[in-house]
Amino acid sequence: xxxxxxxxxxxxxxxxxxxxxxxxxxxxxxxxxxxxxxxxxxxxxxxxxxxxxxxxxxxxxxxxxxxxxxxxxxxxxxxxxxxxxxxxxxxxxxxxxxxxxxxxxxxxxxxxxxxxxxxxxxxxxxxxxxxxxxxxxxxxxxxxxxxxxxxxxxxxxxxxxxxxxxxxxxxxxxxxxxxxxxxxxxxxxxxxxxxxxxxxxxxxxxxxxxxxxxxxxxxxxxxxxxxxxxxxxxxxxxxxxxxxxxxxxxxxxxxxxxxxxxxxxxxxxxxxxxxxxxxxxxxxxxxxxxxxxxxxxxxxxxxxxxxxxxxxxxxxxxxxxxxxxxxxxxxxxxxxxxxxxxxxxxxxxxxxxxxxxxxxxxxxxxxxxxxxxxxxxxxxxxxxxxxxxxxxxxxxxxxxxxxxxxxxxxxxxxxxxxxxxxxxxxxxxxxxxxxxxxxxxxxxxxxxxxxxxxxxxxxxxxxxxxxxxxxxxxxxxxxxxxxxxxxxxxxxxxxxxxxxxxxxxxxxxxxxxxxxxxxxxxxxxxxxxxxxxxxxxxxxxxxxxxxxxxxxxx
Amino acid sequence: xxxxxxxxxxxxxxxxxxxxxxxxxxxxxxxxxxxxxxxxxxxxxxxxxxxxxxxxxxxxxxxxxxxxxxxxxxxxxxxxxxxxxxxxxxxxxxxxxxxxxxxxxxxxxxxxxxxxxxxxxxxxxxxxxxxxxxxxxxxxxxxxxxxxxxxxxxxxxxxxxxxxxxxxxxxxxxxxxxxxxxxxxxxxxxxxxxxxxxxxxxxxxxxxxxxxxxxxxxxxxxxxxxxxxxxxxxxxxxxxxxxxxxxxxxxxxxxxxxxxxxxxxxxxxxxxxxxxxxxxxxxxxxxxxxxxxxxxxxxxxxxxxxxxxxxxxxxxxxxxxxxxxxxxxxxxxxxxxxxxxxxxxxxxxxxxxxxxxxxxxxxxxxxxxxxxxxxxxxxxxxxxxxxxxxxxxxxxxxxxxxxxxxxxxxxxxxxxxxx
Numbered sequence: 001x002x003x004x005x006x007x008x009x010x011x012x013x014x015x016x017x018x019x020x021x022x023x024x025x026x027x028x029x030x031x032x033x034x035x036x037x038x039x040x041x042x043x044x045x046x047x048x049x050x051x052x053x054x055x056x057x058x059x060x061x062x063x064x065x066x067x068x069x070x071x072x073x074x075x076x077x078x079x080x081x082x083x084x085x086x087x088x089x090x091x092x093x094x095x096x097x098x099x100x101x102x103x104x105x106x107x108x109x110x111x112x113x114x115x116x117x118x119x120x121x122x123x124x125x126x127x128x129x130x131x132x133x134x135x136x137x138x139x140x141x142x143x144x145x146x147x148x149x150x151x152x153x154x155x156x157x158x159x160x161x162x163x164x165x166x167x168x169x170x171x172x173x174x175x176x177x178x179x180x181x182x183x184x185x186x187x188x189x190x191x192x193x194x195x196x197x198x199x200x201x202x203x204x205x206x207x208x209x210x211x212x213x214x215x216x217x218x219x220x221x222x223x224x225x226x227x228x229x230x231x232x233x234x235x236x237x238x239x240x241x242x243x244x245x246x247x248x249x250x251x252x253x254x255x256x257x258x259x260x261x262x263x264x265x266x267x268x269x270x271x272x273x274x275x276x277x278x279x280x281x282x283x284x285x286x287x288x289x290x291x292x293x294x295x296x297x298x299x300x301x302x303x304x305x306x307x308x309x310x311x312x313x314x315x316x317x318x319x320x321x322x323x324x325x326x327x328x329x330x331x332x333x334x335x336x337x338x339x340x341x342x343x344x345x346x347x348x349x350x351x352x353x354x355x356x357x358x359x360x361x362x363x364x365x366x367x368x369x370x371x372x373x374x375x376x377x378x379x380x381x382x383x384x385x386x387x388x389x390x391x392x393x394x395x396x397x398x399x400x401x402x403x404x405x406x407x408x409x410x411x412x413x414x415x416x417x418x419x420x421x422x423x424x425x426x427x428x429x430x431x432x433x434x435x436x437x438x439x440x441x442x443x444x445x446x447x448x449x450x451x452x453x454x455x456x457x458x459x460x461x462x463x464x465x466x467x468x469x470x471x472x473x474x475x476x477x478x479x480x481x482x483x484x485x486x487x488x489x490x491x492x493x494x495x496x497x498x499x500x501x502x503x504x505x506x507x508x509x510x511x512x513x514x515x516x517x518x519x520x521x522x523x524x525x526x527x528x529x530x531x532x533x534x535x536x537x538x539x540x541x542x543x544x545x546x547x548x549x550x551x552x553x554x
Numbered sequence: 555x556x557x558x559x560x561x562x563x564x565x566x567x568x569x570x571x572x573x574x575x576x577x578x579x580x581x582x583x584x585x586x587x588x589x590x591x592x593x594x595x596x597x598x599x600x601x602x603x604x605x606x607x608x609x610x611x612x613x614x615x616x617x618x619x620x621x622x623x624x625x626x627x628x629x630x631x632x633x634x635x636x637x638x639x640x641x642x643x644x645x646x647x648x649x650x651x652x653x654x655x656x657x658x659x660x661x662x663x664x665x666x667x668x669x670x671x672x673x674x675x676x677x678x679x680x681x682x683x684x685x686x687x688x689x690x691x692x693x694x695x696x697x698x699x700x701x702x703x704x705x706x707x708x709x710x711x712x713x714x715x716x717x718x719x720x721x722x723x724x725x726x727x728x729x730x731x732x733x734x735x736x737x738x739x740x741x742x743x744x745x746x747x748x749x750x751x752x753x754x755x756x757x758x759x760x761x762x763x764x765x766x767x768x769x770x771x772x773x774x775x776x777x778x779x780x781x782x783x784x785x786x787x788x789x790x791x792x793x794x795x796x797x798x799x800x801x802x803x804x805x806x807x808x809x810x811x812x813x814x815x816x817x818x819x820x821x822x823x824x825x826x827x828x829x830x831x832x833x834x835x836x837x838x839x840x841x842x843x844x845x846x847x848x849x850x851x852x853x854x855x856x857x858x859x860x861x862x863x864x865x866x867x868x869x870x871x872x873x874x875x876x877x878x879x880x881x882x883x884x885x886x887x888x889x890x891x892x893x894x895x896x897x898x899x900x901x902x903x904x905x906x907x908x909x910x911x912x913x914x915x916x917x918x919x920x921x922x923x924x925x926x927x928x929x930x931x932x933x934x935x936x937x938x939x940x941x942x943x944x945x946x947x948x949x950x951x952x953x954x955x956x957x958x959x960x961x962x963x964x965x966x967x968x969x970x971x972x973x
Contacts, residue, residue: 066945066946068854069850069853069854072853072854072857072858073669073672073673073849073853073858073859074672074673074676075673076673076857076858076871079857079858079871080870080871083868083869083870084868085867085868086651086652086864086867086868091648091651091855092651092856092864092867092868092869093855093856093857093868093869094856094857094868094869098857099857100854100855100856100857100869101854101855102855122946124683124946124947125946125947125948127939127947127948127950128850128946128948131640131851131854131939131948132854135644135854135855151687151717193833194684194688194798194833195833196797196831196832196833208718319678319828325676328675329672329673329674329675329676330676331672331676331677331678331679332678332679332828333678333679333680333681333835333946334679334680334681334684334835335680335681335684335946336681336682336683336684336946336947337683337684337687337717338683343676521713521714521715522683522686522687522715522716522717523683523686524569524681524682524683524686524709524710524947525569525571525947525949526560526571526572528560529560529562529571529949529950532950533950536939536950539937540641540644
């Protein structure tokens with residue numbers, strides 16, 4: 001079927017197109033050049049006066065994996081407030097802080113998103129992550145596999161294994177768990193918590209292993225680079241949420257020796273200790289460091305006010321924060337000599353000084369980082385806020401007077417501690433398209449996505465221009481996924497199943513000579529049973545795998 | 555004849571995956587690493603392979619069509635059992651969503667003791683590999699651990715080597731409440747477990763006293779339920795001194811009223827210890843025959859564990875109201891679909907209502923249900939996924955033989971299509 005999208009105003013930063021009126025043709029799921037053979041168009045959409053972008057990509061959202069299910073089970077009262085009826089084409093479920101998987105897929109699609117990436121796939125829990133994502137309709141998905149607190153890596157590092165051996169282990173794990181990148185959460189800290197360490201600074205040694213977080217980050221960042229994985233090492237830094245962690249974050253940036261590194265939910269890592277409350281904004285220094293270090297990218301992890309739940313691999317920090325749990329219940333787990341998790345419900349309040357300043361810090365970072373290709377729009381769903389708040393966040397970034405109106409309502413001391421009111425920048429549609437589409441596809445290494453040029457998959461979102469950007473981004477007119485119309489007027493009209501994006505770096509098989517006895521002796525599963533096979537993703541007939549090329553590959 | 559090694563078991567809840575199984579046609583024999591739970595479950599012979607409608611042999615298509623017909627005009631069908639693999643549970647929930655059914659896991663009343671504690675205050679728990687490599691003190695509350703999982707001690711406590719213990723034989727095992735039924739808890743060097751026995755019904759008092767002692771409160775009583783306070787103080791001291799203490803309980807064994815409050819007390823002891831500067835974790839034992847699988851898949855599909863009602867077009871959760879046994883006996887339900895792919899002796903509850911049974915081949919009924927469809931067992935007749943008792947790990951189940959039996963998912967999807 002040949003589809004023509006006629007006369008829309010196109011924002012396609014990957015092709016350098018910033019608001020030009022042009023037609024787009026789609027055939028067999030992909031965007032094609034205008035046919036020259038005069039064959040008839042089967043379906044035409046008149047998009048004159050409408051804004052056209054590629055489908056949005058959330059590069060960091062907790063949509064799959066055990067901690068999400070713990071969060072769901074923990075919060076029946078939250079679900080009761082947001083029941084979702086089944087329709088003739090969609091499944092029932094519920095939403096808000098941690099929606100059920102079907103609802104997450106529908107709601108992402110209804111906002112114009114066509115791909116979502118789970119940033120904390122514990123290798124031992126990767127099956128669950130893939131099964132949950134497998135039950136998340138419409139959107140494509142993928143995961144970053146978590147390393148850095150796993151005993152095998154720390155043993156290798158203590159034993160001074162060479163980088164080559166570590167690269168083999170990293171590549172083996174990525175293949176076994178079927179991920180597209182490598183994530184580190186509080187490098188070594190989740191492990192240190194199991195030895196009863198309650199904090200771990202960048203240069204502090206694990207009490208059992210002879211390694212520091214800095215060494216872990218350097219080792220894994222090198223592995224990612226040397227293996228040719230496009231997505232830089234995805235780093236959740238040390239000391240999340242700790243006043244003064246600004247210094248740790250700056251040190252982390254300096255200490256990575258110029259290797260590519262993505263700092264995630266950087267808002268939570270940008271705190272100073274100034275002022276009466278010993279809590280201040282480090283946004284200016286962090287933004288400056290990002291501006292000056294081209295090897296660094298970041299997503300913000302914006303907080304927005306209201307009830308949510310924090311779900312993180314960082315059980316060391318989650319345990320420390322449990323006293324703020326609202327409602328007052330929380331879960332921490334140590335997991336399989338692999339990692340851990342912590343789930344703490346949270347209610348961010350605009351009249352709470354710390355929460356209000358966190359809100360301002362996130363926005364400051366968004367607005368002070370100059371290059372939209374290196375900063376990404378996230379709330380670290382659900383940690384900072386549910387992903388459904390993105391349209392509101394976009395309005396805060398694009399509309400200074402709205403932002404200042406909101407600023408005027410938060411805790412007065414927080415207003416005094418932020419420079420937000422003085423920042424004039426308003427994001428443009430092109431910049432929004434960069435940070436939510438073109439930049440995201442580039443940083444993840446997605447070939448054929450996040451752009452509207454011929455050859456790309458036809459993931460396309462169409463909005464009605466509206467000066468109220470929240471309204472505009474809440475309800476797209478049309479969303480096409482792989483060329484099929486899946487959302488019309490903000491509602492799902494067809495349910496499809498996206499693909500799972502992965503990379504498959506090569507490794508020396510002999511790494512299994514070390515891994516097999518480790519599994520047999522210490523773990524609770526056989527090596528062969530640990531590895532996820534391709535058919536586990538595809539056997540139900542709706543899942544598929546898309547492997548992306550490595551850097552330097554053809 | 556072939557031998558398949560590294561076979562994972564969906565039966566024991568521990569996800570043991572070192573079994574060797576000899577396959578001869580459709581006959582299975584466990585040749586290595588079997589136990590009293592797994593071996594009979596694997597070796598059970600296939601009996602019936604043909605569906606029956608009101609006791610008469612029928613084709614699979616006729617049986618699924620008849621099942622859909624029975625469900626079509628119901629107001630409140632109940633889907634009970636929920637003992638199947640991940641794909642079976644996915645199909646079960648799709649059918650429930652479409653038919654407005656109540657979904658109820660067969661062991662929910664037991665799991666509820668944990669779920670209510672979790673949903674009221676949360677917990678700090680651990681998983682098998684952490685226990686295997688770190689645990690230096692295991693406090694077992696009210697549970698005969700080796701009867702539940704015969705190989706637990708052998709595999710996870712008396713393992714030859716652990717990453718963080720010099721000698722695993724030095725682990726300390728304490729039973730509070732129920733005494734062990736055998737000697738599996740005796741260490742390889744002959745060290746017997748310390749046992750502080752009390753009646754099940756006294757566990758709430760004993761746990762409360764231990765909780766107070768962990769918090770450092772003084773108790774005036776000299777004993778509780780026949781256990782000297784000094785003995786409990788010793789346990790509190792040992793928990794505080796442990797490198798990585800683990801408190802284990804089996805919710806099934808805590809068969810007394812408001813057991814969830816005792817679970818909550820145990821979970822709070824763990825939290826208090828961590829708050830006071832010691833690492834300690836809880837370990838809830840459970841999850842045989844797909845219990846965790848049902849709760850996990852229902853969790854991500856509906857937001858709630860596996861006792862939900864879809865009657866209003868969206869999932870509603872009530873841990874008491876949607877008890878299928880109650881719904882069947884008080885006349886609120888009008889049809890029963892029973893799903894039990896693991897255990898042919900786990901019969902559906904007795905009811906005069908139209909009944910559809912999707913179960914492991916060999917289930918014997920007093921009175922044949924309206925529709926009976928024998929299905930393959932996950933991990934024997936088809937591949938699949940099942941959750942282990944510690945909830946985090948989903949194991950990949952293997953297909954061991956060609957029995958021709960359909961999977962639960964295939965049958966339930968066919969009924970959904972026919973509906």
